[in-house]
Amino acid sequence: MKQRIVLHIDFDYFYAQCEEIRTPDLKTKPVVVCMFSDRGGDSGAIATANYTAREFGVKSGLSILSAKQKLKNRTDSAFLPADFEYYSDMSEKSMNIIKKFADVFEYVGRDEAYLDVSEKVERDFTKASHIAQQIKNEVREKTKLTCSVGISPNKLLSKIASGYKKPDGLTTVTPDNISEFMETLNLSDIHGIGKKTQQKLAEENIETISEAKSLDIFALINMFGRKSGTYIYNAIRGIDDEPVTIRAPTLQLSKISTLREDSVDYAFLEKSLLELCEKLHLSILKENKMFRSVGIHLTQDDLSTKTRSRMLRNPTFRLDELKKVSRQLLKEVLEDQSTLVRRLGVKVSELSDIEGQSDITSYF
Structure with a gap:
């Protein structure tokens, strides 16, 4: 297989950085x-924080109340509502x-x-590094955003x-220094190796990448199953x-709602879900669409x-079908659910127009 060169572009603390660009006075706060x-x-909860806030232990997923407590001595802190349109x-x-810099671009x-x-x-890593720097320069020049780039x-x-x-x-990992680069990492740095996987490895006294490499593929498959074991x-x-x-x-079309209270109770969540299905169905009718996927x-x-x-x-526009499938999916997702649910959403995709009908309501 020919040598592949892949760039990963990752914007730094993106939402917070956007806010700093909109209001430059925020940069030191x-x-x-x-x-x-x-x-x-x-x-509510934190979507993201800039590096100044992170120094105080504020990070995404933390409750807003906890974040305010951590920043109680910083009276200049800015707590801003997320503006996803911006x-x-x-x-x-x-x-x-x-x-425009890519042969193939994946959003x-x-x-x-x-x-x-x-x-x-x-297929030249030095040229790839130059392109990465060009990307960083042009993005900063035209949007003021900084980004980090990985090349490998x-x-x-x-x-x-x-x-x-x-x-x-900007970090480049060439084929010659992959092994050396991997040795500088923790197991937690590898996407797909989460806390449960690390705990299971720790039970076998495996806590570093070097130690994990001592396990052959059959041992890993035995511990994690064929798919996960092979991946690790x-x-x-x-x-x-x-x-x-x-x-x-x-x-796709979707509806999402914050629940009145965090819950893991099926009956409570089902009621909210069915209400969302009814609201979503009105959008489906308005758009004159059929759907083939429910999520x-x-x-x-x-x-x-x-x-x-x-x-x-088959594609459908029926509300009863939307509700039936949504209920089934909710039951499946709650089978091993112990964490409380805060927001609930339903969506339809694989959309198609109703053929031969000027308006979907003429079906009724």
């Missing part, structure tokens, strides 16, 4: 971007600059993207490398074959998320 809940007051606009401007989210630049740089032969390593020298970093075996060696791929625009989205009280979706056999 702790800036905390909040997702306020519909319950009023300081109910962040999306800043992201779009930046991504339009970045994508991941508002603040990150992968670029395959193999052909453009003639694959997506896994590039994502780790982009976080290596934050903020405003490859990841700790910096091996990843997933290509950079163009992501098609997501066409639900749970935001937990620590701001982590869970999603489930199901593809239907």
